[in-house]
Structure formats: C-alpha cells, structure tokens
Amino acid sequence: MKKLLLFLICLISYNTYAQNISFTFVNARNTNDGVDDYYEADIYIASDTDFIVGSGQLYFNYNTEAFGENVHASGNFSMETPTGCILDTSFGGGFLEAYNLFIVNDNISSRVSTSFQQNASINAFNVSGVASNVTSTPTHLYSIKIKYNDVTKDPNVSFEIGGTFLDQFYTACGPTSGSNSPDCTNHPGTQITGDSYDSTGASLFSDVNWTGASSAFWSITSNWNTSAIPSTSNNVTIPDVANDPILNTGNLSVNDLTIDSGADLTVDVNGALTVNGDLNNSGTIALTASASNSSVFIVEGSASGQVTFQQNGLLANQWNVITAPVSGQSIKDFAENAANDIRINNTVSPSRYAIAYYDDSNADGAKWVYYTTTDLSSGTLTFELGKSYAISRATDGSVSFTGTIETSDVTETVAADQWNAIGNPYTAYMPINENSGANFIQDNFAKFDSSFVAVYTWDATQNKYTAQTLADAESKLAPGQGFFIRTTTGVGNVAFNKVQRGLDVSGGASTRLVTTNSNTEIKLSIASDATKVSTRILYSETATKGLDAGYDVGNFGGADLDVYSKLIEGNTEDNFTIQSLPISNYEEIIVPVGVVAEAGKEIVFSVEMNNLPSDSNIYLEDKLTNTYTDLTEGGFTVKVEEKLNGAGRFYLHTSAKVLSTDDEIINNETVSIFKSTKSEITITGVTSNANVKVYSILGKEVTSTTIEANQTSKINLNNLSSGIYIVKLQSETSEVSKKIILE
Known part of the structure; x- marks a missing residue:
C-alpha cells in the first residue's frame, strides 16, 4: 500500500498543472569508504516550463540480492544533498535553508521512497535572484547512496513509474513578498502532473580494454578483451599496444575514454565517436576531414589531453576559410610546420604568411589582414576558437591543428554592424537551421542584420559565398568549417550551443554541407x-x-x-x-x-x-x-x-498563362496591325465589325474596344507602360494575333 507523507496530505490548496517534467539518473558509480561498498547516483530534474520546485517525492526500486530488503529500516539507504544540488540551496549565507524534512520510507521490501518539503517561500527565492531552479536543462536535484550486502550482484536500481506513484512534485508556494516562510494555504503552489522517468543512467559501467589482437579496426570484436564492441555502458581504455585503433565507420558511443601514454586513436572521415563521460587522454587522438566528409568526436563530460584535427583536400595556391576546432594551436608553429606547407611572401618586408584574419572595418582590398614574421616572432599568438582564417598552401595537401577540444558552450566576440568571419568551434557538426528550431541562426536571430539573417559559406561551384537560411531545409556546418555572418548594431558576441553538437544531416556518412529542397x-x-x-x-x-x-x-x-x-x-x-x-x-x-x-x-x-x-x-x-x-x-x-x-x-x-508572341493570321483576309506612333496602333483591312483586345505578355487583358468594318481604326495606348503586348482581333471572318512593343 502506498504511504502518503503527512505534509503532502495537508497541501489541500494546491492546483494542478500539466507540464512535461522529467527525472534521470546521472553518474551512477560504485564507491568504497575503505570498509563498505556503496552504489551512488545523482538524480537530475528538467521541465519544459521553468519553475521553482517546492516539494516532491520519488520512489526507487532495487535488487534485494545486492542490498537486502527494506534498505531504510536496515540503515543501508541515505538521501544525499551534496554541494551545488537544488536541495542544498540556502539564503542569507546559510541562515535560511530552502528545503527541509528530508524523509526516507520503505514502501515495500524492494522499494524505498524519498521526499522533501519547502522551507523558504517564493519571496526568499525572488529576493535572492532565483527566478527558477528547474529548467529545460537537466539539473542536479539530490543524490542517493545504498550500501551493498553483495557487491557482485547487479544493483538494478530504477525509478518506480507506476501510476499511483506519479505526480508528487509541486511548484513553490508563497507568499511572493514579505515573509520568507512558506504559506501554502493562502499562497498555494501547483501540482505538476506530467512526470516522465528515465532509468537508463542508473546502470553501472563496465571496463573494456582494447587489445588490437586481430587488427587496427575498432569494429572488430576480437580486438577487445570482452570480444564485444564497446557501448555506452562501458568505460574504455586504449593501452599502448602494437595495433592502435582506427574508427573508420559508424556512430559509436562509450562512457569514459582513457588513452594511455604512447597509444593512438584515429577517428576517420566516416567515423563518429561520442564520449558520454570523461576523456582522459595521455596519448594521441587524430581526427580527419576531407572536402566532403568529416569525422565527429564529442565529449559530454570533461576532456584532458590534446587532439589533432587534419583538414585534407586543400589545393595549391587556393584560399580556404577554415577555423581551428581546438584551442591552443600556436599560429607560428602552424605557419612553420613543413607538413602544412603554408605559402610565404618574401617580396615584402616583413615577410607575410598566407594566413589572415578578417577585419570588415578596413577598406576594400585590405579586409584580410595577413600575419607577418614580425607578428609571429614571439610564438604567443594562437588560433582563436570560433574565429575563421583564410589559409593557403603552396602545394596540394592538408593542414593540421593540435590542441584541446571544447566541451562547453562557446561565446565568440564579433564586431557590430559588420561582416564577421567565424567558424564551427567543435569537432562535430553544428546545425545552421531547422533541427527542430535548435540551431545557430535561431539562437542568434536578434544579432543578425535583419537583411542578412543567414550563414554564408563558400560555394566553389559558384565561386562566391552563398547563404544558408531559415527558409532552407536543414543544413549543418562541418568541423573546421569557416563562414561569414553580418551583425546588427550593438552586438558584441554570438553563441554556439554545445548541446547541438552532432552528426551531419543524414546521420550517416559525413558531408560538409547537406541540404534538401522542398521550397x-x-x-x-x-x-x-x-x-x-x-x-x-x-x-x-x-x-x-x-x-x-x-x-x-x-x-x-x-x-x-x-x-x-x-x-x-x-x-x-x-x-x-x-x-x-x-x-x-x-x-x-x-x-x-x-x-x-x-x-x-x-x-x-x-x-x-x-x-x-x-x-x-x-x-x-x-x-x-x-x-x-x-x-x-x-x-x-x-x-x-x-x-x-x-x-x-x-x-x-x-x-501561369502562355501567350503566343508570333504574328498569326488565321484566314486569308489581309488585316494589317501596326504601331503608328509610340503609343498608338492602327488597324486596316477589316471587312466586318471586330473586337480588339490588348493583353500584357503575361496574359492580363489591359484594354478592349470594337472597331467598324472597312475603316482605318486607331487605338490610343497612352495609359499603358512600356513593354511587350499582344493585340488580338476577332471578327466574323478574321482572327489575328500581333505582338507590339511600346517604348
């Protein structure tokens, strides 16, 4: 039988409100305090409507073989509120705790409930500048910790999603001003009735090691110690062995990824790897891109170590607008790297490299500013993340950037009311438009000049920059792809959102810029x-x-x-x-x-x-x-x-209507239609009364009149603008069509 806590029963004044509120497990792990083993996990909350949470109750199922029965009564379960989570919120330097009454109850032998109550009114939140603590971005609510009876057993922890256990969360009650104590009777909150639960994050991660026993290819099962290709439930380690792994196909995911010193990982142009946890890189990671394809590498957690991104397919003496999708690459080292074969102009002093940034405030012909040997003498300048550069090789080949990859949102500084050369800062594709409305243009809509709300990318077939817009079907920017935008007045930056990192449009083999057209x-x-x-x-x-x-x-x-x-x-x-x-x-x-x-x-x-x-x-x-x-x-x-x-x-x-512009005489009667002045036509040779109509070239009737038989008739067309017109004459015996041009 379900136990309802007293404080929830007493909240009789609450209204109900249907919205999508979701709960997920994050960072599930096994820990040990030196004596006992524990299962720990963080509980995250998100909502499609922002709000301040007031009170709530969640239920958890678990495996009794791992933890025993009635984990609350046995003292094996605790509800944790670590620093920074929502339930750890306090005001006045810790004087007022925002939440209290953290209650744990056994519900049945394999289910436990946790609950909390509001201790501060909406006024306390508002005075402290908290407009909401639950948004569409999943946020840490609190954590759970369960002591093992048998750590060798699967914990099988999950949310209870039965109908009678739903809808136990409420928005904060008031008052909205004055008192810091909640008054849920006179200023009630709202019961939220749109719960959803995802327990996939509650699973523990197992360790998988690369052996390279058979070959260098990631997707060969015999190259792994488990004889299975790793998945999102695995922490993967790449040791220093004879065959370094190459991921050359597929869109794969792992949890944590560790690359030991001396080990290499290559993600080829048709490969994509997502690290849902952390990257610990003491070796080498190589990413590659061609003129049409690009590898994808995404890290959701923290990332250590360096990554090398190589852009292939560059032609000799041709300019390419490229961005470095890594941080820390020295421009001097890049320019002097023989493998990059950057052109240098020694006919000027100081010598000038074929590497330039864009400054729209300069005069025409001087907007690209080239780096000189003097600029790079100290070696301190590095390529700026999110900024693009014009680069040219002396021979056909590639260029490489080495640095740390970006795992957070990126804010790129731009000049207001000017053209700016910027670029995709991630080693993944970024949506220009569409993507269910979550894209670069929509995120920065108000920052564009209203006549230039678009991303301008180079089109080699047209030999010019062409626009990708909200009017187009979905298109994405490849890693390393530079582009132009035109900003409006008062703008200082544009934003790149990390959650939009992904594959190309098709979700399969990568393409640098893919669009479809249904316009x-x-x-x-x-x-x-x-x-x-x-x-x-x-x-x-x-x-x-x-x-x-x-x-x-x-x-x-x-x-x-x-x-x-x-x-x-x-x-x-x-x-x-x-x-x-x-x-x-x-x-x-x-x-x-x-x-x-x-x-x-x-x-x-x-x-x-x-x-x-x-x-x-x-x-x-x-x-x-x-x-x-x-x-x-x-x-x-x-x-x-x-x-x-x-x-x-x-x-x-x-x-939508076709008019013939050819002179056409249907019968043998000779009828003459000609322009007698700039705005007048004369008709002769008509032996019976006739109707004359004048049409524009697009088929619209602009004038109509009747003329008499055996007369020379003149029709004034002063009211018509210049252009091509069709004169049609029809009588009992004649039908004539004639093209005229009014100047």
Missing part, C-alpha cells in the same frame, strides 16, 4: 565561361513584398560574376540573394534583377522552377533591347558590351 521557388542563374551563379525567389503563404527577416537574405557580394534581386517594396539599398514573396497572385509580381559581369563577357540566363504550377512560364525582360524571353523554353544569351554592376536593366516576370 516553392524560382532559381535564376547566369553563366559565363566555366562559372555559374544563382539567385532564388521563394514563395510562401506568409511572405510579404517587403523585408521578411530570415527569409529575405542579402547577397554577400564581391564576386566578379553575380546575380541578385531587389525587394519589391521597402529596402532599396541592399541586394538580395534570396527573396521571399507571397504566393498569392505570384504571376502579377515583377522582380528587379541585378547582374555583375565584366565587359566583353557573354552571359547566359537560365531558370529552374520547383513546386510551381506546371503551366508557369518565366520571362526575362531586357529593357536595353526591349525583349522578353521565355526562359522556360531555353536560355537567353547576352553579350556584355559595358561592365554590368547593378539593377534596372533586367526584370523577371512570372505567368
């Missing part, structure tokens, strides 16, 4: 020589014709060949690589297009559509030549006589 959009491209660049027009139910921060995204600029669009309404200063527009009446929206191209070049326009109606047609208007070209029928080629660098010449029109 309704038009991708307009221009090509010249071997380079092709693109801009995108996205359509949605929520977009507007003005600036939609995070969905209208500015162009990075600086490329010799480029294409972009201008907003339909509002911001006229910025150029946009992505523009989001309302999908309603999309065929009536005309988009100004900007082009950057060198004089004498031939550029070819092309278009791709995604999820637009199948009968849609995309027309490119060229105001210089007074032409409209249906890009859905093929490309449009322009020879650039003078350098292009701006908008105003080209416009994109979208139509």
